[in-house]
Amino acid sequence: MYNLKTARLMTGNDAAAYAVKQSDVDFISAYPITPQTIIVERLSEYVASGELHAEFVATESEHSALSACVGASLAGARAFTSTSSQGLALMHEILYVASGLRCPIVMAIVNRALSAPLNIHGDHSDVMGSRDAGWIQIFAENPQEVYHYLIQSFRLAEHPDVLLPVGVNLDGFTVSHSSEPVEVLEDSVVKEYLPRNERPRLDYYSPATFGAFALPTHYFEFKVEQDKTLRKAGEVLDEVAAHYPSPEGRLRKIDKFNEDGRIAVIIMGGTTGTLRYAIKSLRFRDFSLISLKLFSPFPSRELVEAVSDADAVVVMDRSMSPGAPLHPLASNVATSLYEAGVSVNLISVVYGLGGREPTIKMVLEMFEKVREIARGGGKRLSRLFLGYQGDGL
Amino acid sequence: MRQQPSMLIPIVFEAGNSAQRSMANWRSNKPIIERNQCTNCLICWIFCPEPAIFMDESGNVQIDYEHCKGCGICAEECPRKAIKMVMESV
Amino acid sequence: MMQVSKLTDLYGREGLSPGHTACQGCGATIAVRQVLLAAEPPYIVVSPTGCLEVVSSQYPYTSWRVPWVHVAFENAAAVASGVEAALRALEKKGLGKRQKVIVIAGDGGTFDIGFQALSGAFERGHNLLYICYDNEAYMNTGIQRSAATPLGATTTTTPTGKLEMKKDITSILVAHGSPYVATASPHLWKDLANKVRKAQSKEGPTFLHIVAPCPRGWYFDSHLTIKVAKLAVETRIFPIYEVEHGRYRINYPVPRPRPIEEYLKLQNRFAHLLKPENAHILEAFKQWVESRWNHLLKMAEAFPL
Ligand SMILES: Cc1ncc(C[n+]2csc(CCOP(=O)(O)OP(=O)(O)O)c2C)c(N)n1
Ligand code: SF4
Ligand code: SF4
Ligand code: SF4
Numbered sequence: 001m002y003n004l005k006t007a008r009l010m011t012g013n014d015a016a017a018y019a020v021k022q023s024d025v026d027f028i029s030a031y032p033i034t035p036q037t038i039i040v041e042r043l044s045e046y047v048a049s050g051e052l053h054a055e056f057v058a059t060e061s062e063h064s065a066l067s068a069c070v071g072a073s074l075a076g077a078r079a080f081t082s083t084s085s086q087g088l089a090l091m092h093e094i095l096y097v098a099s100g101l102r103c104p105i106v107m108a109i110v111n112r113a114l115s116a117p118l119n120i121h122g123d124h125s126d127v128m129g130s131r132d133a134g135w136i137q138i139f140a141e142n143p144q145e146v147y148h149y150l151i152q153s154f155r156l157a158e159h160p161d162v163l164l165p166v167g168v169n170l171d172g173f174t175v176s177h178s179s180e181p182v183e184v185l186e187d188s189v190v191k192e193y194l195p196r197n198e199r200p201r202l203d204y205y206s207p208a209t210f211g212a213f214a215l216p217t218h219y220f221e222f223k224v225e226q227d228k229t230l231r232k233a234g235e236v237l238d239e240v241a242a243h244y245p246s247p248e249g250r251l252r253k254i255d256k257f258n259e260d261g262r263i264a265v266i267i268m269g270g271t272t273g274t275l276r277y278a279i280k281s282l283r284f285r286d287f288s289l290i291s292l293k294l295f296s297p298f299p300s301r302e303l304v305e306a307v308s309d310a311d312a313v314v315v316m317d318r319s320m321s322p323g324a325p326l327h328p329l330a331s332n333v334a335t336s337l338y339e340a341g342v343s344v345n346l347i348s349v350v351y352g353l354g355g356r357e358p359t360i361k362m363v364l365e366m367f368e369k370v371r372e373i374a375r376g377g378g379k380r381l382s383r384l385f386l387g388y389q390g391d392g393l
Numbered sequence: 394m395r396q397q398p399s400m401l402i403p404i405v406f407e408a409g410n411s412a413q414r415s416m417a418n419w420r421s422n423k424p425i426i427e428r429n430q431c432t433n434c435l436i437c438w439i440f441c442p443e444p445a446i447f448m449d450e451s452g453n454v455q456i457d458y459e460h461c462k463g464c465g466i467c468a469e470e471c472p473r474k475a476i477k478m479v480m481e482s483v
Numbered sequence: 484m485m486q487v488s489k490l491t492d493l494y495g496r497e498g499l500s501p502g503h504t505a506c507q508g509c510g511a512t513i514a515v516r517q518v519l520l521a522a523e524p525p526y527i528v529v530s531p532t533g534c535l536e537v538v539s540s541q542y543p544y545t546s547w548r549v550p551w552v553h554v555a556f557e558n559a560a561a562v563a564s565g566v567e568a569a570l571r572a573l574e575k576k577g578l579g580k581r582q583k584v585i586v587i588a589g590d591g592g593t594f595d596i597g598f599q600a601l602s603g604a605f606e607r608g609h610n611l612l613y614i615c616y617d618n619e620a621y622m623n624t625g626i627q628r629s630a631a632t633p634l635g636a637t638t639t640t641t642p643t644g645k646l647e648m649k650k651d652i653t654s655i656l657v658a659h660g661s662p663y664v665a666t667a668s669p670h671l672w673k674d675l676a677n678k679v680r681k682a683q684s685k686e687g688p689t690f691l692h693i694v695a696p697c698p699r700g701w702y703f704d705s706h707l708t709i710k711v712a713k714l715a716v717e718t719r720i721f722p723i724y725e726v727e728h729g730r731y732r733i734n735y736p737v738p739r740p741r742p743i744e745e746y747l748k749l750q751n752r753f754a755h756l757l758k759p760e761n762a763h764i765l766e767a768f769k770q771w772v773e774s775r776w777n778h779l780l781k782m783a784e785a786f787p788l
Pocket of ligand 1: 511532533534535556557588589590591592593618620621622623624629
């Protein structure tokens with residue numbers, strides 16, 4: 001399965017740092033936070049050893065780290081940062097500026113729960129809190145995907161029809177800290193894949209004003225235009241992926257497994273593997289699995305196509321939208337189905353908050369429960385918790 | 394040379410284009426330079442916030458009435474008292 | 484470094500265009516104009532949110548004839564760090580050329596909300612000139628107090644006068660080990676211009692603190708801006724000095740200071756300070772001025788430049 005000549009044992013964080021190094025970034029600024037820390041440590045080693053020709057700026061906060069990336073990006077640099085949880089929350093204000101000023105920054109988001117109570121373990125609350133910031137959001141399932149998706153992210157972000165920041169998400173610890181063999185490309189191949197495109201930049205000899213304010217006469221147009229561009233980035237992604245030199249590593253919006261299963265389960269990130277294992281090895285052949293690699297722009301069409309015939313659609317959210325009718329992923333799925341005129345038996349499952357990673361046993365119990373609901377038929381909405389020790393499941 | 398991207402991006406490429414805007418209607422008092430008093434020393438120019446003072450081709454210091462807001466600093470600071478502020482006619 | 488000695492040395496180097504929307508007689512705008520007239524190209528300007536940003540960058544207009552970027556309120560020094568380091572990296576890779584970086588920020592964006600980013604950038608030693616135009620309050624949002632507001636001044640959040648002293652920002656930056664920290668006033672345009680050039684000639688982060696009287700927020704008539712700046716200096720309220728690698732020089736000694744009341748009575752923000760019942764606050768204000776001046780004299784004596 002692995003070519004031992006080119007595969008290396010790497011954690012998700014190692015793979016991220018390695019991809020960023022090969023992507024020949026010019027500028028990195030970051031602030032340490034568990035479980036992201038290793039990415040910035042590795043990158044500073046690469047810079048110190050001269051393997052990576054970049055400026056590494058260890059800022060005094062995440063807010064400054066992203067601010068510095070915005071400055072660097074507008075100065076024409078290929079800029080990278082990485083954070084988790086509280087760090088992403090602290091960046092919140094600048095996330096919107098980065099997308100509004102159309103900075104093709106790439107960030108590895110090592111997903112972790114948000115305080116309080118403080119918790120360093122994996123869930124998607126951090127990125128979901130930023131989901132309307134106008135970034136492209138990609139989810140990787142394992143270190144190999146982290147590697148491939150980061151490299152493709154630079155090309156996507158810098159594409160002249162996109163010029164938007166990209167977040168590549170990897171689950172805290174389960175992906176960031178687990179080792180597996182990762183196939184890597186030659187440096188020269190990556191370099192060739194990532195050409196330098198001209199874009200407007202800060203330059204005394206060609207002075208322009210970046211970050212002007214807009215009155216009600218113009219603001220609306222900027223925002224709608226930005227949304228259109230983000231939506232179109234989905235098409236650009238297909239093109240960017242098609243050129244990626246490793247065919248297996250090409251970023252697809254959704255990844256389907258056991259397509260004939262009557263019960264469709266939609267999930268993002270590291271827990272996908274557990275579900276795939278359960279379906280494959282434990283003979284839950286009536287389940288199909290849809291792993292969403294692209295969360296924003298949301299691949300509604302592809303998703304509806306994949307699930308519209310299912311007896312039931314299970315949507316697995318690793319975060320909550322307190323007080324909202326549905327949690328973030330389920331809400332996007334429900335809206336997509338509604339828009340397509342598809343009515344299904346929808347089951348919203350919240351799992352894994354604060355690092356409570358589902359075990360196989362927990363997954364099996366959930367599958368049984370879901371089967372029961374599916375058997376009951378009807379087009380309704382059910383809500384479950386997976387692993388919650390109250391009275392959810 | 395850079396290209397302006399195809400989509401709407403909040404960048405202003407025309408540096409200094411606010412000069413196209415007239416500020417004349419902000420003014421209630423108007424500075425008038427007494428030509429024979431003025432030594433073209435440029436003191437008024439260095440203190441003008443706009444700037445709405447310039448030197449013409451013959452080296453004479455002049456007011457740019459499109460941009461002068463009538464603050465009166467030039468009149469106050471002119472060492473020769475060569476500038477008078479007069480009420481704008483309505 | 485080319486010394487500026489006469490106004491014709493500066494004429495024709497305008498970095499700011501008219502047609503901006505600053506109030507009549509805005510001292511901040513005068514200061515910024517003078518900075519840009521003096522600055523040696525090529526450079527890039529970074530500003531945080533505040534009056535300067537708002538009066539100069541209303542889309543689709545800009546008053547900036549030089550490259551300029553605004554990102555947010557509290558991060559100008561961080562953005563500048565990014566620009567500076569990025570250009571360094573791009574130059575090494577043959578993808579760009581280094582250009583100088585100048586931050587021009589209000590006192591709120593410097594003393595308060597931007598303080599952490601400022602401290603971080605100075606500690607990291609980025610090559611940039613940080614200029615604070617100090618109008619002693621948050622003017623853009625309607626004259627609220629800042630750490631730069633002096634004792635006794637009324638603002639919309641200190642309706643009965645501020646109870647605390649002004650933060651000594653220059654000393655804090657000197658303590659960061661900056662190679663050059665200085666103060667300036669637009670009425671001393673030559674001193675200001677040469678300080679900009681001197682600061683730009685240094686390696687590392689440098690700081691210039693400029694008094695920027697604000698007719699709107701200090702409540703004085705718009706023609707008095709330069710007079711008010713001059714009085715701030717001549718009463719010793721705003722001393723003009725420079726600190727090079729920790730060594731002090733007072734550039735504008737004030738052997739016979741004008742009475743502090745002369746400065747206060749021009750500005751309605753201090754009106755109540757001159758009432759008899761507030762004599763103790765006035766006294767505290769005077770003591771603050773005197774103790775800072777004496778401190779400066781001692782520093783200039785102990786660590787002369
Ligand atoms: C995070 C954040 N908080 C508050 C504001 C609102 N705000 C904009 S400008 C400003 C005050 C600016 O004051 P200062 O830096 O002194 O500059 P001035 O307007 O006086 O020139 C404030 C409070 C903001 N834009 N961002
Ligand atoms: S300051 Fe007075 S004398 Fe000097 S140029 Fe202006 S108007 Fe003429
Ligand atoms: S009145 Fe004010 S704005 Fe008009 S020219 Fe004189 S200084 Fe400039
Ligand atoms: S409020 Fe003060 S600082 Fe702001 S534009 Fe007006 S005069 Fe200038």
